[in-house]
Amino acid sequence: METRKRYKTIWLSDIHLGFKDCRADYLLNFLNNIECETLYLVGDVVDLWALKRTFHWPANHYEVVRALFSKASDGTRVVYIPGNHDEPMRDYVGHILGPVEIKREAIHTTVDGKRLLMFHGDCLDEHILLSKWENLIGDAAYDFLLFLNRWANFFRRRFGRNYWSLATYIKQRIPNARQVISVFEDAAVKEASRRGLDGVICGHIHQPALKNVKGLLYCNDGDWIENCTLLGETYDGTLELVQWTEHQTLLQSMTSNGGPAKAEVFPLRRAG
Template sequence: MPSSRQKPRPDYKAIFISDVHLGSAGCQADALCAFMKTHTSEQLYLVGDIIDGWRMRKKWYWPQSHTNVVRRILTAAKRGTEVTYIIGNHDEFLRAFLQFRLAFGDIRVKNRALHDGEDGKRYLVVHGDMFDGMMRADRKWIMHLGDHAYNFLLWTNTKLNAIRRRLGMPYWSLSQALKKRTKRALNHIHNFEGHVADYCRRKGYDGAICGHIHVAEMRDIDGITYMNDGDWVESCSALVEHHDGRWELLHFQPHVVKADEPVAKEARIRAVA
């Protein structure tokens, strides 16, 4: 006799995460595993830089927590979640295999994707490195130089937050704070967002969902919906689409994962409309 139990409805229509940087010491893998364990969706978009090929070419770093993230993603795909992997600049080595219709089991691998939102809008899903002027071939050395400086900031940030955690203080991102206070960084972010919106306008998209710059954001740019899902190195954020068409940014607190006392899901997540 067939079971009358129905499969529970996923929490969200779609979840978008990017810039996980598996293979780098800055990756907040434990936090992402905890997030994925408590947040399910019909569709899961991995919006680039999931694997950090740049760092792994210099030094091999792959702890068990990074394998756990891969397992979470594979398990979601096995249980019926439609998983799409979008290639970014740190995992650009995968682009050489796109001609072979690259896929990891049930996980499709693409340069970009079209997401039809429940709100009736057509969204371009792309990592975003194509809109970054620093990714031009003649300027790429500057990006690699900046990558070294950024990794030093992440190392400093890790040590600083270890001290803050012992003092009972919340997680705080040093690099995010510097981005918000540096005029040149703010100009780079605004230029990036403008390029994304201009491209969508020319190509007939209603909006874009991207990552790359590690700054979670949702805003309207002259009629184009711009949404950035952030990262899992600094902000530990994800973009989610509700079944009724609402969009929301969720911020996970990584220090809570390592706390001794169990904490309710509501206490770990801060939603930003």
């Protein structure tokens, strides 16, 4: 029998439960096939913005919430750092929701002693200088990208192909989008540097990454709308950025001694 994959620490963000493009099926498969000591939820777990527009809560969204609380009840430390889409939960910072701790931000010390600042990332929006009109255009364009992404993967499944993010593929080829991502990354590591820390872990921009930026560690655990990614810390201190869809793929890793991220991509075990 195949054993569950074990991590010391896992980071998830931008799940967007309640939003029609949330890939709760992949996330639920992940939660049922891993174990960890600490699980950080780095914002936008429930998409209250989407629920306010249209109520959408299928059974697998409920099952994700149930799986998270089950892990917390069974001994996994679960820390919830609300984001902008679940901002009302910030009113409960410092409290405990059942077995789940709620924090505005936190600092994680890795196995090899690195101290990493954790926040969702919307606190950096002021550094991304976009007008209200540009934001409206961006929202409409993003919705259209997700529409294309949905249909592209519908046809890929029909032909027996694995999940692939068309939305991310297009975004990475738009110069303005790449510039916004770069500005965000620089602002994130600058904040970590200002506090005398070794790096930062965040979400918000739906762009998974694990790399050195200006001498500090920048980690973005991605999302469960476009990329279906997570960040994990192994017991030897290695950080892994993993995509979890029909097959599990190690996208990047960083050695515990601070070595460079690996560029190769190779499959992990298939989930049961």
